Amino acid sequence: MENILVVAELQNGSLKKGTKELLSSLVGKGKTISAALAGEGADSIKEELQKYGVTQLFNQASLTQYNPTSFTQFFAEAIKQSGANLVLASSNAMTKDVLARVAARLDAGFINDCTELSFDGGIHLRRPMYSAKCSAGVNLKLEGTSIVLMRANQLPVLEGTESSTCEIKALDAGTENETLKVKDIIKGESEKLDLTEADRIVSGGRGLKEAKNFEMLEELANVINATVGASRAVVDSGWVPHSMQVGQTGKTVAPSLYIAVGISGAIQHLAGMSGSKVIVAINTDENAPIFQKASYGIVGDAFEVVPKLTEQLKASL
């Protein structure tokens, strides 16, 4: 029998979509569900967690900014106290860092970047391998504790319909043993959703010629409420920050819509975005590999196609 702990993450005071996806996968499954939240906001999500059948929320409000040591202590303690044998989290930079540490501390199993999760007759997962050239089906046996990180935008979000009572359990796993001190956190300029959570992405590559031409993509992205991403070639050229890089050594994304502008479609780029539901490629070279992955392809000059597309979308939305 699974006793599950979901890592709750917030954005602007509400549960992140990735967290809701995990909770939705448990709706109506009759599991024992706990959640753990590092930082403030426990009261604001309690009601929503109850609807998903969460009966206890472990929280340490003092963890207002990320620190690997204290976050590891907190999540390890929450998992121990909940008795969870399965931990679910959305896969992102923070969870990959902290939960790998927690797995080592608790001697737990750890599987990252899953794209499928089902509880029909056991726990079944799927995860891409070798830059998404193939994928592995995993039947998880719960011996001890297993930690599973799911890629965001893979599971449907359902309305919670349970009426459980969720008790907030305040933890103080301590911050005194922090071996690493965070001196400063510099917030990104963009207020847009992080690439890993975004439902629509417009990405630019070397075909855009220079940094200032990303403004053209920002305009298109604003019209369709998308987040802007990039290939490594433009990140390495210093046009945009690494936080915008999609691919093997950047972020793995799975939006409903991915528009690739002036991106050739190298295997390392495809590794990060081939899970997108609809891929639109705009490229002057009809033989560019990106067209093999694209649902829709436009062979044309980005400097002509993108402004026209933006105008048309502005007029129709």
Ligand SMILES: Cc1cc2nc3c(=O)[nH]c(=O)nc-3n(C[C@H](O)[C@H](O)[C@H](O)COP(=O)(O)OP(=O)(O)OC[C@H]3O[C@@H](n4cnc5c(N)ncnc54)[C@H](O)[C@@H]3O)c2cc1C
């Ligand atoms: C270990 C390793 C890890 C890597 N990790 C990543 C990663 O995480 N992410 C990543 O993206 N890459 C990664 N790379 C690099 C990858 O191999 C490619 O070099 C990179 O993706 C190329 O970026 P690009 O498509 O923007 O540039 P290019 O390959 O130079 O392609 C530019 C494209 O723009 C088109 N174009 C030119 N002018 C126009 C125009 N006016 N309008 C429209 N199209 C135009 C061209 O036809 C071409 O297809 C990695 C490589 C290695 C070795």
